[in-house]
Amino acid sequence: MVKIFLDGRPVEVVEGTTVFKAAQQAGISIPHFCYHPAFVPEGSCRLCLVEIEGSPKLELSCSMVVREGMKVSTQSPAVREARRAVLEFILAEHPLDCPICDKAGECKLQDYYQDYGLTESVFREFKEKREKKVRIGDQLILDRERCVLCTRCVRFLAEITKTHELGLFERGIHSEIGGYEDEPVRNGYSGNLVDLCPVGAITDTEFRFKTRPWFLTKGESICPLCSRGCNIYIDYHPGFPRIPGSAKVYRIRPRTNDAVNGPWICDHGRYGYVDLQQKNRCEKLVWNKGQTTTELSWDKVLIAIAERIKALRESSKTGRISLILTTWLTNEELFLIKKIFKDGLGVRNVSFADPAPGSEDGFLLKAERTPNRRGAMEIGFELKPPEMDGLSRDTDVLFVFGSHLPGIYRDGGWKAALEKVSVKILVTPHLNELASSADFVLPAAFLAEKSGTLTNADGRVQRIAAIARACADIRPEGQILLDLAREIHLDDAYFGALTGPEAVHRELVKDISFFGARP
């Protein structure tokens, strides 16, 4: 260990640590553009200069390794002046785009200007004119006037994806970032460039001009589009009261977790999540035989379903209840299904309909395209697909969770099989042809709208937090299951005490040792 002094405070760090990282560990933030923890230090933005006693010049904290007894000052007048000067240089050629720039509100240049700039502009010359709408990727636009040449984008494509789509051309003030001929950035990780860019030079075309970061609330969650379980932020706009449909998830961004995904997420998850959150949502309760929708309510539907279950229970025929589940469900929801149906009602016929696996990309995207296969296994489910002929023969009441069943049986044979089942209850966040075959359609929450945990392929149990408010009739599956358990009076003391996902999780931890061992 090495002892150094940061702004007068003694700090101990591991040998070989840079001054920048030492400051970070001590809670001192040093402004920077080109530095990024995933890359080798570049040293070109010159914002991270600090004062070190005994050194005649200011030193770069991003690359300077600590020495025993080093005395570092990160806020001295000389350091503040150096930062002010770098910002002044950048702002001299930077366009006054803030009013129309998507990055406003989360722009490092703005933030540092507030802290270290606040300098009158004395630039009297003509600014360099550059291209402002260069399409560099399917969903990426480059604005060369805003670019501060931190080269993070180039280095990401060189060091992380190793695909080299972007490069640095020309020299001096004419330096510019660009692609090769018309070849776009298209490597499955292009969306990370928007997050990486400290200013508004690289922006997302789907996010462009749509909203402002200060309208968005940020929630911590897990990406569900594969079993990697990348940690994410969900940026959600709670909507304006008089504008229907204005509440939505605008984007997801990576949340750094060095044990899972580092600072990145893949495009499949990043763009797929927003699509799934918004498109083809199942939003209305449906009871295909009988009730008109105006008189429909959750209570009525739950009572009706509970009646069918109670009838089977009375005639000891709960074995004629079948479940087709999905590993998109959370640990808590799968646990409840186990307690209610397997343990409580003795249901045996349980199968899983999931999206087909894809190919893994050798980096983050895994072949399994669902988030909780491992969780389902650990809770005790056997992950087998439904055998439709047997199922249709032996089932009176069928619960289908999720909308992936049509995808497994491309020949449409599932439709004919389902005809033979008396009562079909579909609990799903998304609509497709399955809905028209169902008797009851219960609109379920998508992952941004519920809390719980998911178990990734490595066995890591990770939390998702409800950030988006589900609209109208939509309810999380967990809540639906608890309400159903209440309706059928399965074990009122037990289920009555389960007030929400946290309570269910505590039971899960008590019951199943795999989850007990994990924090």
Next chain:
Amino acid sequence: MSREFTADLKKRVEEITARYPSRQAALLPVLHLVQSETGFLSAEEERAIASLLGLPPIKVREVVTFYTMFTRKPLGRFHLQVCSNLSCSLADGERILRHLQAKLGIGVGETTPDGKYTLTEVECLGACEQAPCMMVNFDYHGNLDPEKVDRILKELK
């Protein structure tokens, strides 16, 4: 689209790459070699060189656009590079530039319509004892005055 190099050119490229432990190190010499054959470096040459050296084509263009001696478009048969730096300027190098502009009817950075001359300004050529200087292709000419310039042009065939 990528240019196909002759077997002889490829052989000369291999001779160059043999001097270095990394093929990328041969890039500048190879660019000089190819430019001396083709006159300029378009995307076709970039791709061909990239392929020979095992580099992404973008890395070739990054280098081509950084260095002033590499050109992406064709130049005149005689590239008149007039020094515009301090020592030549102290010897009235601007007069040489103005003279050439007037005589050839082109501006700095331009090529005569017959494709014979391109006129550019360059930085210090390292021949300040003979200021003012210019370089015609690779030939240095110093102690210039308008008359000497005219004589030099006459000799250029």
Next chain:
Amino acid sequence: METKVLTKGFELDHLFRIGVYLDQGGYRAVKKALTEWKPEQVLDEVKKANLRGRGGAGFPAGLKWSFVPQKTDKPKYLCVNADEGEPGTFKDRSIMAHDPHLLIEGIIIAAYAVGIHTAYIYIRGEYELIARRLEGAIGEAYANGYLGKNILGIGFDLDLYVHRGAGAYICGEETGLLESLEGKRGNPRLKPPFPASVGLFQSPTVINNVETLASVPFIVLNGAAWFLERGLPKDGGTRIFGVSGAVNRPGIYELPVGTCLREIIFDHAGGLKPGRALKAVIPGGMSSPVLTADEVDVKMDCDGVAAAGSMLGSGAIIVIDDRTPILDVLSKVAKFYAHESCGQCTPCRLGTSWIHKIVKRMAAGKGRADDVDALIRLSANIKGRTLCPLGDAAALPVLAIAKKFKAELENAMRGNA
């Protein structure tokens, strides 16, 4: 004392042919070093001779060589800096054109001293004809057994290649040179690590200027004491000063280190044209801060010029007389660095361009009196904050001109709208 050491043979025709060179006693230094001395002895002698680098930084060559680890499992490299891009400098061209074998001798001895078996001469692309002459000489050296395998039968191998640059001043900066030699943009690297430990192809590397290496054979032949006698105790030998600008006899002048600048200008280079007065002198290439007419009684050695607030640099003396408005000089300085900035780091990329834009506006008659203060402030913001020395090279000359000639510049702006 005969002051011509390196340039003594320059009057000879065809000294670049090995036959002529050998007749003049060439390659004796190589024979002596390789067959009579151990590598450490060569290194010690060069250290004792206080041979300072003649490219610009003036770093002691022997000391630099000693930074390379003796034992390493990586190959070691020697890069000869023949980029000679510092405006006003033309001495290395003279050495390579007239006496390429002298340079080759210096390279062989240096490589032997440090244990290097591969050397590259990084020569600026504009020196194409010189490069061909060098290649010819190298071919002759190979043919005569001074390069290649088992040189002089002592088991020492050395390969030497010529590598052309392509028009970028920044490739004269040692790590910019390394990047360029590796086939990339000439963007200088962060130091530490230093090239002596992590250099060319991530291996220990020595980078020396042409003139520095060309001095080495004389140290071997005559000894460190002899070399020191011809210069100063801390800065040995002679140097080739290049004088250009408003003098009667521009050219190269080999003189003892420590010769007075006034003497060089007025005695050797023939002084100014009739009716002209001295206005300013740039003592060591454009990157060295300008000296006014009454500051030229300075001794031309590394420490002497530094004490006068400038630097010896490449020893390229540019003389400016009173016929030249200082704004013209400032224009050339500002334009050069803006053009040659590699663009990697913020203060240099944006600062040199901003300064250039201000100076262009001043030269176009649209300057204002407070522009001079702006230039001083911006230069101060570049100085000491950049990734490589080009930042200082850009800032210090502008700073010196703006401060020392403030009155003239501000007067020139008076009367502008």
